[in-house]
Amino acid sequence: xxxxxxxxxxxxxxxxxxxxxxxxxxxxxxxxxxxxxxxxxxxxxxxxxxxxxxxxxxxxxxxxxxxxxxxxxxxxxxxxxxxxxxxxxxxxxxxxxxxxxxxxxxxxxxxxxxxxxx
Amino acid sequence: xxxxxxxxxxxxxxxxxxxxxxxxxxxxxxxxxxxxxxxxxxxxxxxxxxxxxxxxxxxxxxxxxxxxxxxxxxxxxxxxxxxxxxxxxxxxxxxxxxxxxxxxxxx
Numbered sequence: 001x002x003x004x005x006x007x008x009x010x011x012x013x014x015x016x017x018x019x020x021x022x023x024x025x026x027x028x029x030x031x032x033x034x035x036x037x038x039x040x041x042x043x044x045x046x047x048x049x050x051x052x053x054x055x056x057x058x059x060x061x062x063x064x065x066x067x068x069x070x071x072x073x074x075x076x077x078x079x080x081x082x083x084x085x086x087x088x089x090x091x092x093x094x095x096x097x098x099x100x101x102x103x104x105x106x107x108x109x110x111x112x113x114x115x116x117x118x
Numbered sequence: 119x120x121x122x123x124x125x126x127x128x129x130x131x132x133x134x135x136x137x138x139x140x141x142x143x144x145x146x147x148x149x150x151x152x153x154x155x156x157x158x159x160x161x162x163x164x165x166x167x168x169x170x171x172x173x174x175x176x177x178x179x180x181x182x183x184x185x186x187x188x189x190x191x192x193x194x195x196x197x198x199x200x201x202x203x204x205x206x207x208x209x210x211x212x213x214x215x216x217x218x219x220x221x222x223x224x225x
Contacts, residue, residue, distance in 0.1 A: 037215055047163065047206055047217040060213035063119070096162060100210050105168045105175070106153055 002026035004036075004097050004109035012116050018087050022080040022097030022109065029055055029075050035100040036080045038071065041111075042093040052100075053080055087116045120145055120209050124218035132225065137194040139221045141207035146187045151211040154183055154192045157220075158203045166205075167192065197223070 008020035022036060029036060038050040051071040052060045061069050070083045084091060094111040121144040131137055139154075149170045155163035165174040167183035180195040194201055202225055207218040 037213075039217075046219045047208075049214045049216055052213045052215065062214060094162075100215065103150060103169050105165055105172070106208075106210065108162055108165070111162050 002099060002107040004099060004107060006095055006097050006109045006112040008095070008112055008114060010113060010115060012087050012114060013118050014088055014116055016087055018084040018091065018114060020082045020095055020112065022082070024078050024080070024099065027099060027101065029073050029078070029080070031055055033102050036073070037098050037100060038082045039096045039098060040093045041096070042090070051082060089116045091116045119214055120147060120211070120216050122207050122209060122216055122218035124207060124221045126221060128222045128224060130224050131197055133197050133199055135197050137197055137201070137223055139192040139205055141185070141190040141218050143188045143190070143209060147209050147211045149186050149190070151209060152185065152190055153208045153210065155206045155208065156203045157206065163206060
């Protein structure tokens, strides 16, 4: 059974770096075709795609955020880490990770709420 | 980047009525890599349909999806009280796996 869970700080001060971890089970990020993406959702707003990492370590970033985002994986720990530098209150929202694998249904975590405030 | 535009922004209907939600892409995409989600306040998005027309586990058959090319539709045949929520479309044909801006289905 595929499961993903996001973790990270609930509160971050402006200009600090936000580090989020997606811990997963039920699949391996070494399997050809496997991908993990990060999505966020500001309060009351739509879903926004942030980044993706593939089984072969290819990485993709939102054009508007690419200078501030880094995605990485630790296959031994079954984790994907997303860092967002120089945070601002507009980065407040719920952050989700999800697995994409070909034609299989997309699996999501429950999300973690991050507030950027001083 | 593939841009998805959902319409209408808000759909006001009553229980028992039929709901038709649209999602238009700015370029052709394969329906194999298309999904619809339902989201209620304070909850994570819930996968409804994926691929050409597959329903996710536990999704009732009043939800159906179809579409091809640039036009995609989610239909709820008869609205139940628990169906009033926000619905999002997503394409995952390739990065970025973009979302529509959402359609709110309200009473």
